[in-house]
Amino acid sequence: MTGKIESRLAExxxxxPDAPxxxxxxxxxxxxxxHVYVSGQISNQDGTLITGRVGDTLSTEEGAAAAKTCAIALLxxxxxxxxxxxxxxxxxxxxxxxxxxxxxFTDQPKVINGASDFMVEALGDIGRHARSAVSAASLPLGVAVEIEAIFEIR
Structure with a gap:
């Protein structure tokens, strides 16, 4: 049986995916x-890493799409x-x-909005969160985005 959150995701x-x-x-x-502390999840679409540097080989919008894939992996x-x-x-x-x-590059918040916006769209008010968005000179495996999270559960 599918719960409310998974039903909303299906909508x-x-x-x-399986948890990486x-x-x-x-x-x-x-x-x-x-609390659940989730280690950093890297940008990955259907098993293919999303690599590149935002402001060089990737646009802000492409970075935001990569951030959304991190949010999906976090869930x-x-x-x-x-x-x-x-x-x-x-x-x-x-x-x-x-x-x-x-x-x-100074639009890190716009990139991480890809994850934040998805959390609110998928989860409603319980998806609203505190956040940091920072730049890195490089990330593991050359990925575009990595995001970690803290969740509260019952």
Missing amino acids: LGITL APAANYVPYVVSGN AQLKAACDGDLDRLTRVVKLVGFVNSTAD
Whole structure:
């Protein structure tokens, strides 16, 4: 049976992928009390990494689309952390977004809006969150965006 959140995702045409496995010596998430801390998820569309540097090889809009893929992966990790029940989510607490961008690029918030806007569109008011959006000289595997999250669950 599909819950409310997954039904809403389906309305948006989103099917969550399997939660990505960690790429190094860390765990994909930690549940502590009623919080889930999800490790950084990198931009990936259907198994293909979204690479490049925003302000050089990628536009702000392409960066925002890459950020949305990170948000989808964050929800996939959350689903795994909640034993398959996304309806345990009570709040997206915080997103921290990293943008692989040129030194003179200053629209990191517009890039990370791709994830923030998706969280609100998919989750409504419980998707509203605190956030940071920062630039990075490079990101793992040359990806365009990496985002980590803190969620509150019941």
